[in-house]
Amino acid sequence: MKKQGPNLENLPDILTLKQACEVLNCHPNTLRKWDNRGILKAMRFGSRRDRRYKKKDVIVFIKKANHH
Numbered sequence: 001m002k003k004q005g006p007n008l009e010n011l012p013d014i015l016t017l018k019q020a021c022e023v024l025n026c027h028p029n030t031l032r033k034w035d036n037r038g039i040l041k042a043m044r045f046g047s048r049r050d051r052r053y054k055k056k057d058v059i060v061f062i063k064k065a066n067h068h
Helices: 017-024 028-037 055-066
Strands: 014-016 043-045 050-054
Touching (some): 017 050, 017 055, 028 050, 050 055
Antiparallel strands (some): 043 050
16 A cells, blocks of 8 residues: 655645645755756745745646646
């Protein structure tokens, strides 16, 4: 049985890198590369410049990926 990722409806509007990775089933470095290339942009927070992703941006990304 395949492990299910988190339900998007239950997640907050702003996702951590880890949460976004779980939703998209990808490695954190993949998301970092996508951010650097402008494929899925992240917001940066705090002195460590941690990446955060808008849930709505992740949903749009998934919909675009499913149409190709």
